[in-house]
Amino acid sequence: MTSLKALLPLAVLLLLSVAPTETTVVKMIEKCVKIFVKGNPPNIAGILEGANILDQNRYKPICQTFRNTRTFVTLYDTKNKIPVFSAGKYIGDHEGKRPKPSPWMIEPQLEDTKGDNSMAPENNQETYKNQAVKKDYENKLGYDKGHLFPCCYGFNQIVKTSTFTLTNIVPQNINFNGGTWKNMEQCIKCVMDHYCSNKEAYVVTGALHSTGKTLNNRVNIPSMLWSAFCCYNSEKKQWLASAFWGKNTEPESNYLDIKTLGSLHKELGIEVFPETECPSDTTVATVYPDLYSKCNCKDKA
Template structure:
């Protein structure tokens, strides 16, 4: 038997590997529907997912056909986690680890969808939603929001919480969006987002002196639908927790509000404790941050005098993020 030298195959093999590397390096946007929350747990404090009765308990998704965990990824970089409700076509929650902001400029806004939710395609690429009419079976489309005079495309994980341009751009997926009343989205809710971001930048530094905070934001389904397809949440909530090396303590607070027009127009969402959030959502078994680190009965309001009485501390370079 005649054996060819291994060197005969090297040029072709090397060429094929080079082509594979070249094309894989230029996949524009990826998102990945994973099997378990644990497959994308780096955005959760201690990698522990929220405890949401009848949906997510002890780290297990109870109805895996309906609720899909998504590792939101852009340019081969995982940026945040979403648990998506394919029946109501809105996210249950999005979770992100907030770091030092690079203060990037304005990000081009392109709304995207998750093709894996439709056909379980092995292709992980998130793609731009180009539907001018029609609908997706398991998720919202940009068409669902077109022409609405009442509702915005409301981010759960806002662009401003992304620490890099890549992370900011990745938030513009419709799997991170809910129908949110415009004055609520651009009013008290946006003020809250800026307040939390400002607080984390000033007080949330880990033992290595690095900015680090964990935020989970969710929506409670309501009984109305946008375009007869996409559930309109009755309430939206957000909670954060971080370690403050300056205070030598863990800090946490929560905010929430009904998805209705802001009245009065200068309304602010009050800062509440994690226990307050659990009770308001109607169940003591609900827990955003399972574990013992995050204080349940106290808030960070005592730090606000160092910022402003109403926590008016918006990042200077960010404007309202809504697009049509």
């Protein structure tokens, strides 16, 4: 297990703009690292390795906050103006619904202001140099505001609403977002509801930036999106995990294949749950062959 000392670089960065006092930082470490299995954040080649962010000027961790509640964590790329990943815990869909109209919010602390790290309504958007703003998505050219940590994974209305921050959003092909990717999110949700003890699971979703492809000359349009989950199943007395990824283009299929964490690491250089018991060589479909009869995870034969 990774020691608290080893986690300190990431945890401090997660909270460096909350308050200048050490006491507050220690308090927030306890809250934020629980988002990850055993407190271990992902390893992403060239970006985040061994809980250390390699370019701390560019990549900013955000302990997402709404109405004084910490909800999930995002690692944000201020150069490309999209998240690298968002990570959260799924403990069931207890109450609340998708807010209408969508309350798109920004993160004041990314702009080197004296803001308090809480989400805020977007005002005076021209002042935000380090993040995407709503105006960037007005001429979206076939792209949606695609969530990384989904609204539907929120336990209550506070968590659901908190996902509507532009630091949790990437430009996503409309048909990929509304079809294949939506099906994948519902597949994972169904798996977590049926096979994860106490409906408790760790979920991480990320985006791979493209080279030179932008929305309105400001926001990078990612080339690919990926998602993975890990949870403990008390019936089998074992950990379950699976991964999904697909190109951010017109979809060729209605569903993404359920793959292993090991294949995600090999193909994309992303180790989602390092130094944990999350299995790297099996999927939930391997452990539970009846999965496809319970969850809408692939085209019916």
